[in-house]
Amino acid sequence: MAAGPATEQKSASGRSGGPGRRPPRPGTRTFRMPGPRVLLTGFAVLALVAGGVWALYGSSWFRVEKVSTSGTKVLTRAEVERIAAVPLGAPLVSVDTDAIEARLREELPRIATVDVVRSWPHGIGLKVTERQPVLLLEKGGKFIEVDSGGVRFATVPTAPPGVPRLVLDADASPSLRRFGTERLLRAAVGVTGELPEKIAQDVRVVRITSFDSITLELDNGRTVFWGSGEDGPVKARVLTALMKATPKAGHFDVSAPTAPASSRS
Numbered sequence: 001m002a003a004g005p006a007t008e009q010k011s012a013s014g015r016s017g018g019p020g021r022r023p024p025r026p027g028t029r030t031f032r033m034p035g036p037r038v039l040l041t042g043f044a045v046l047a048l049v050a051g052g053v054w055a056l057y058g059s060s061w062f063r064v065e066k067v068s069t070s071g072t073k074v075l076t077r078a079e080v081e082r083i084a085a086v087p088l089g090a091p092l093v094s095v096d097t098d099a100i101e102a103r104l105r106e107e108l109p110r111i112a113t114v115d116v117v118r119s120w121p122h123g124i125g126l127k128v129t130e131r132q133p134v135l136l137l138e139k140g141g142k143f144i145e146v147d148s149g150g151v152r153f154a155t156v157p158t159a160p161p162g163v164p165r166l167v168l169d170a171d172a173s174p175s176l177r178r179f180g181t182e183r184l185l186r187a188a189v190g191v192t193g194e195l196p197e198k199i200a201q202d203v204r205v206v207r208i209t210s211f212d213s214i215t216l217e218l219d220n221g222r223t224v225f226w227g228s229g230e231d232g233p234v235k236a237r238v239l240t241a242l243m244k245a246t247p248k249a250g251h252f253d254v255s256a257p258t259a260p261a262s263s264r265s
Helices: 005-017 036-058 077-084 097-107 174-194 232-245
Strands: 066-070 111-119 123-130 135-139 142-146 152-156 165-168 203-210 213-218 223-227 251-253 261-263
Touching: 066 077, 077 097, 077 123, 097 111, 097 123, 135 174, 165 174, 174 203, 174 213, 174 232, 223 232, 232 251
Parallel strands: 066 123, 135 165, 165 203, 223 251
Antiparallel strands: 111 123, 135 142, 142 152, 203 213, 213 223, 251 261
16 A cells, blocks of 8 residues: 555654654754763863862972071171061961061161062062161150151161261250141251262251251261251252352351351351
8 A cells, every 4th residue: 555645744754853762953952972082181170170280289399498688787687587486387379478578667667668579489679778777766765766758767776877866956946836847857868868978978967956957966076057848859959050150168157058058166
């Protein structure tokens, strides 16, 4: 008996899709197992990561064995390393360098900046920059060192050579009440920073009697009336020219830089 058209259509459908199978819907994704090469690559990456973590934290290959210190002049290396308290034997990667830096700056005010660096595979380096005194405040037979930022950072029994003393004679001046000691101190520091090096080397005392009255006492009995701390660069240039023009003068006045003056006494 010959098959009809419906029978032929059904047979064709069965051959194309197979018994009980439906063609995938448009937009659906078919999950495929990754191939052996992809699996091997993934396992290799995981093994490398695990090995690296173990090498850094679990092995003895990268542990702190030594501490080196550079840049110290007044401070000693032993003093700096004691305060740093670097954990010897600890994994190098786990050392908290920020905490060490903060501890050094807090415990040792003489330190202006410090960099704590890892020196692979076994070292920690402490790179120190110390504050330099530009003025000295005498108190009780000792000397307080003041840096270029106006920071009082240390008290020493003897005056460092070449650093001028700051004398504050402003007790009776309204400037002290108006501006305060720290403002006057910063003004004096600013003046020393404006001076040409050759003149700065000769300064022995910076005397302040008010905010507008700063006097520099140089060697050989010479004095410079600076006035206020304003217009420092201009005053420095005028003073240099005035000293060259009148080398035998003993007193120089640059408080009004447009009308400087000099005299023998």
